[in-house]
Amino acid sequence: MCPEVNLFDSSNSIFPDTACVTGDYDRERRNEKSRVIKTQHYSECAEFNKYLFEKNIKPQTKKRRIPIAxxxxxxxxxxxxxxxxxxxxxxxxxxxxxxxxxxxxxxxxxxxxxxxxxxxxxxxxxxxxxxxxxxxxxxxxx
Structure with a gap:
């Protein structure tokens, strides 16, 4: 299991409540990942994206500014x-x-x-x- 997911669901992990901030868990990856600093998580992490999809968590959307009459x-x-x-x-x-x-x-x-x-x-x-x-x-x- 991806350690970054532990921040959201640590039930099956040996690294409870920890996030990969430096990329230590991804030593096998040869090319650089796209990093999302705000959530301290790599946006290309398949397990994290699967977790978001299964939990039906939608990314925050900006509220639309409506012109004032x-x-x-x-x-x-x-x-x-x-x-x-x-x-x-x-x-x-x-x-x-x-x-x-x-x-x-x-x-x-x-x-x-x-x-x-x-x-x-x-x-x-x-x-x-x-x-x-x-x-x-x-x-x-x-």
Whole structure:
């Protein structure tokens, strides 16, 4: 059994809960493998792919970004009185729309907040908490 699979199902292994990070288990392979760093697993491993197929595990798919209607953009700009709700920036021409629940498919007005690029970046990086964002939206919609 492939040792990398042990991370997912170690029931039949002599290497429980270990992954091949350096390729030590594949010394017999002559050519270089394609490595997937994120899962610390070689993408060409037949046993791993079989495991994924049998367990019906699908690779993560990116959520589709749905365009926001111009009417919503105008409503959001009016909601914030053309000023970033988190800082004094008034350069509305460069404002961005943040999805409060981080789901780009959810374009409900209650889930959208227009703000400046700097504050948007701070939210994405976690410098501004989700609590602050939700409270700001609540205060705006009153």
């Amino acid at each position: 111009p009417k919503f953009k105008a409503l959001l700009q009016k909601e914030i009185n053309s000023k970033c709700p988190l800082c004094p920036n008034e350069d509305v021409g460069h404002f961005e729309i943040h999805h409060i629940d981080e789901n780009p498919e959810n374009n409900n007005l209650e889930n959208l907040l227009m703000l400046c690029p700097t504050c948007h970046s701070k939210i994405t990086k976690g410098d501004i908490s989700i609590y602050t964002v939700r409270k700001t939206k609540r205060d705006l919609t009153g």
